[in-house]
Amino acid sequence: MTRSGFVIANLFRKRTRTALTLLSVIMAFLLFGLLQSITTMFDAGEDYVGATRLITQARVSFTQPLPISMLPKLEAIPGVARVQYSQWFGGLWQTNTPLVVFATDPARQRDVYPEYVMGDEQWANFARIRTSMIAGRQMADQYGWKVGQKVPISSNIYPQKNNSKSWEFDLVGIFDGKDEDTQKRTGQAFINYAYFDEANLFGRGRVNFYILKLTDSTRAAEVARTIDTMFENSPDETKTQTEKEFNVGFIKQIGDIGLIVRWILFAVFFTLLLVVGNTMAQSVRERIPELAVLKTLGFSDGSVLGFVLAEALALCLFGGLVGMVLATLAGAGVGRATGNQFQLAVDWRVWLIGVAAMLLMSLAVGVLPALRARRLKIVDALAGR
Numbered sequence: 001m002t003r004s005g006f007v008i009a010n011l012f013r014k015r016t017r018t019a020l021t022l023l024s025v026i027m028a029f030l031l032f033g034l035l036q037s038i039t040t041m042f043d044a045g046e047d048y049v050g051a052t053r054l055i056t057q058a059r060v061s062f063t064q065p066l067p068i069s070m071l072p073k074l075e076a077i078p079g080v081a082r083v084q085y086s087q088w089f090g091g092l093w094q095t096n097t098p099l100v101v102f103a104t105d106p107a108r109q110r111d112v113y114p115e116y117v118m119g120d121e122q123w124a125n126f127a128r129i130r131t132s133m134i135a136g137r138q139m140a141d142q143y144g145w146k147v148g149q150k151v152p153i154s155s156n157i158y159p160q161k162n163n164s165k166s167w168e169f170d171l172v173g174i175f176d177g178k179d180e181d182t183q184k185r186t187g188q189a190f191i192n193y194a195y196f197d198e199a200n201l202f203g204r205g206r207v208n209f210y211i212l213k214l215t216d217s218t219r220a221a222e223v224a225r226t227i228d229t230m231f232e233n234s235p236d237e238t239k240t241q242t243e244k245e246f247n248v249g250f251i252k253q254i255g256d257i258g259l260i261v262r263w264i265l266f267a268v269f270f271t272l273l274l275v276v277g278n279t280m281a282q283s284v285r286e287r288i289p290e291l292a293v294l295k296t297l298g299f300s301d302g303s304v305l306g307f308v309l310a311e312a313l314a315l316c317l318f319g320g321l322v323g324m325v326l327a328t329l330a331g332a333g334v335g336r337a338t339g340n341q342f343q344l345a346v347d348w349r350v351w352l353i354g355v356a357a358m359l360l361m362s363l364a365v366g367v368l369p370a371l372r373a374r375r376l377k378i379v380d381a382l383a384g385r
Contacts, residue, residue, distance in 0.1 A: 007310045014283070018315070021279045025319025026326070028272045029354060033327025033346045034334075035261045036353060051220040053112065055246040056227055057209040059237040062088075062246075065206035066236050074210055077226055079219040084112040085207040089191060091153040091167075093143060099153065100139075100188040103196040106132070112213045115182040122147070122173030130195040133169035136186025137176045145171055158200045167199075209246070269361070277365040280312055284369040292378045305374040312366025313359075320358035324351060 011018055056074065058064035065087075074083045087103040106127035110116075118134065126132045135145055145151060152168050159165045169191055177183035197204050212227075214220060224240040231238045284291070291304055324346070331344035 003307075003310075007307060007314055011311055011314060013286075017279060017282075021276055021315065022319045022322075024272060024275050025316060026323040028268050029320040029323025029358075030326045030330065031268055031323075032265060032357065033324045033350055033354060034330060034344060035265055036350045037327075037331055037344050037346045039261045051242045052214055052217050053243055054212045054214065054220060054224055054227075054240050055209050055243055056212060056238050056240045057246070059228075059239045062208055065208060066210070066238070068205045068207055070210070070231075070236065073230065074212060074227065077223060077230075079215055079223045079226075080212050081215045082108065082111045082213040084108040084211040084213075085193070086209055086211060087193060087196065087206070088157075088208050089155060089196065090157055091155055091189075093153060101133075101153065102188070102190050103193040104190045105193050106190075109190060112211050115178050116175045116186075117178050118173050118175040122175075125172035126190075126192065129170055129172055130192055130198075131168070131170050132172045132195075133189055133191045134173040134175055135171060135189040137174055137183065138187040139189055140171075140174045142187070145174070147171055147174060158196075158202060160199050161201050163201065211243075212240075269357070273361065273364055276312075276315065276361070277368075279315070280308070280365050280369045283311070284308060284373055288376065291373050291376055295376070295378050301374045304376070305370045308370035308373050309362070309366045312370075313362040316358045316362040316365070320354060320361075324354045 056066075058066055068085060071083060071085060074080060084104060085108070089101040089103050091099040091101040093099050106123065109126075110123055116136075122134065126134050133151060135151075139145070149171050150168050151171050152166060155165050155167055160167065175186065177186055193207075212223065214223060220242070227240045228238050294304055294307075295301070327350075328346040331346045334344040
């Protein structure tokens with residue numbers, strides 16, 4: 001029998017115990033992969049390189065509205081090709097199913113987001129019909145919507161002037177993405193801003209944010225600084241950032257996600273250390289006579305120590321790699337399920353941290369049992385002392 005075969009055989013002497021421990025390691029690293037990818041995403045700073053669109057919101061929060069009067073000032077900034085304004089509508093479908101719905105200007109929407117494709121007649125109807133709505137292919141397929149039907153949506157934020165929160169829109173078009181990546185981001189809908197602005201109870205002329213399409217992506221950082229400087233010390237101070245950074249900030253509104261994730265990971269790995277450490281300690285205690293026999297046959301103290309450490313490494317490494325693979329698949333599934341609005345990528349950085357965690361855990365749970373095996377006295381072990 002080879003040394004690796006000997007290690008594996010020892011691991012599966014108690015198959016039920018080993019299987020349950022492996023399952024614990026797999027689940028721990030599945031959680032680790034998903035949660036660490038969230039931390040990596042939130043810790044990433046702004047990157048203006050290659051940015052073709054910027055988002056301008058109120059400096060305090062995107063929930064604080066900005067006046068529509070800012071539009072001509074933004075359009076006059078060098079490097080800005082077109083500006084779209086957008087208002088979060090939200091909406092609930094049937095039995096409180098939340099929807100991603102924004103109120104936008106139809107013509108500007110088409111110009112700023114050319115990756116969303118739809119027929120010319122449908123775009124024209126979106127601009128012409130005041131109660132119009134267009135839905136992404138994913139959303140329309142999910143709820144069985146067809147062009148021409150009326151779609152009743154309840155708003156949990158904006159009542160109409162008659163105090164009713166029940167809105168009804170005419171579905172005039174279904175847009176798709178021009179490529180596979182954009183097609184994954186069609187789980188949202190847009191309503192005609194002019195109608196929403198006129199009908200809602202909370203007044204007119206306010207938007208949540210502006211989307212700026214740039215003439216040159218290399219000028220993104222410059223344009224962002226220009227905008228924020230222009231409105232500095234005004235009643236409507238702004239924060240301009242990339243689309244990616246804006247999406248991260250949108251989710252951060254619920255709290256310090258990074259801190260929450262780190263505490264969850266601490267609890268998970270502390271528990272895992274106790275579970276795997278107990279398994280290794282029991283395994284060594286049960287095999288004390290066998291370890292003494294190995295030394296009697298000529299295996300050195302270092303060899304016995306290596307066998308125990310190798311068992312710990314095999315247990316943590318196998319379970320950890322399986323868990324990370326499952327996390328990678330689950331992260332891709334989350335992206336598909338959310339229409340790529342929330343991309344949970346278990347990338348190389350997460351894998352690198354994961355492998356390092358496996359190695360450190362192997363040492364943490366294996367070093368004490370391994371040292372005990374190394375210090376084992378043959379006479380005492382065989383005598384049962």
